[in-house]
Amino acid sequence: MELVYSGKVRDLYADGDNLILVASDRVSVYDVVLPTPIPDKGRVLTQLSLWWFGQLTDVVANHVISGTDVPAQWAGRAIRCRRLRMVPVECIARGYLAGLGLVSYNETGTISGVRLPPGLGEGSRLPEPVFTPTTKAAAGHDEPMTFAELTSLTGAEVAAELERVTLEVYRRGAELAGSRGVVIADTKLEFGLDPDGSLVLADEVLTPDSSRFWLASEWQPGRPQRSLDKQFLRDWSSGLEWDRKPPGPAIPPEIVAATRERYLELYARLTGSELG
Numbered sequence: 479m480e481l482v483y484s485g486k487v488r489d490l491y492a493d494g495d496n497l498i499l500v501a502s503d504r505v506s507v508y509d510v511v512l513p514t515p516i517p518d519k520g521r522v523l524t525q526l527s528l529w530w531f532g533q534l535t536d537v538v539a540n541h542v543i544s545g546t547d548v549p550a551q552w553a554g555r556a557i558r559c560r561r562l563r564m565v566p567v568e569c570i571a572r573g574y575l576a577g578l579g580l581v582s583y584n585e586t587g588t589i590s591g592v593r594l595p596p597g598l599g600e601g602s603r604l605p606e607p608v609f610t611p612t613t614k615a616a617a618g619h620d621e622p623m624t625f626a627e628l629t630s631l632t633g634a635e636v637a638a639e640l641e642r643v644t645l646e647v648y649r650r651g652a653e654l655a656g657s658r659g660v661v662i663a664d665t666k667l668e669f670g671l672d673p674d675g676s677l678v679l680a681d682e683v684l685t686p687d688s689s690r691f692w693l694a695s696e697w698q699p700g701r702p703q704r705s706l707d708k709q710f711l712r713d714w715s716s717g718l719e720w721d722r723k724p725p726g727p728a729i730p731p732e733i734v735a736a737t738r739e740r741y742l743e744l745y746a747r748l749t750g751s752e753l754g
């Protein structure tokens with residue numbers, strides 16, 4: 479199969495008219511891919527994404543053709559999907575302040591043009607989830623875009639639909655996760671258009687690689703939150719003399735095992751079943 483694109487932790491292949499999206503066991507910390515894989519991470523992310531796509535079929539159509547009709551070497555961690563015309567925008571919904579949303583709030587009191595109340599801090603819950611689209615920069619960093627810029631890129635109708643569907647996916651995901659003790663602080667979605675012009679949810683959805691997951695019992699606004707999936711890796715790596723530039727350090731076996739357990743626990747907690 480032809481490799482179309484290779485990302486930090488995932489790869490995309492073409493199979494005739496279809497695409498095969500493959501999640502690896504690679505893991506990144508501080509944006510650097512480490513040399514040691516986390517066994518089952520690719521399976522957890524793929525199966526979680528497939529589960530969410532299924533939960534969301536009444537909200538939006540998705541690109542999935544099959545989670546099983548994939549080459550045997552990628553069984554469990556690949557999705558066969560329709561090739562779409564992609565909307566070149568990262569559609570982000572934020573329900574809590576973290577990352578670039580926090581930076582924007584501290585500088586301007588706003589995110590994506592939406593004024594927020596004063597006195598919020600790191601990890602604060604927002605009064606309402608906010609849609610914060612960003613450009614997909616070919617190289618370097620993604621830039622926030624205004625709703626007007628989104629409109630000039632996609633047209634008013636698609637822009638309005640992107641906002642509505644992104645916020646609805648976030649609300650539904652956050653509500654379900656919340657009932658199971660998990661905070662979804664924010665999430666990044668990607669959409670395509672099918673040949674008749676209708677919006678289709680693509681890529682991965684509500685996984686720990688595309689979203690910030692916190693344990694509700696640990697959430698405490700006013701300080702950096704503990705990451706549900708990567709906190710062991712962060713704690714271990716922050717004790718090293720590593721400048722957070724490539725190459726990253728090899729992960730010791732006990733940290734690999736603890737991180738793997740966290741991914742499997744996250745899957746079981748959200749979906750209510752163990753990953754086979």
Ligand code: PZK
Nearest residue numbers: 483485488489490541560561562680681
């Ligand atoms: C597409 N990406 C990002 C995802 C990677 C890179 N259904 C689709 N149709 C057309 N293009 C894409 C998709 C999807 N999904 C997604 N780039 C193009 C990406 C996964 C692994 F390496």
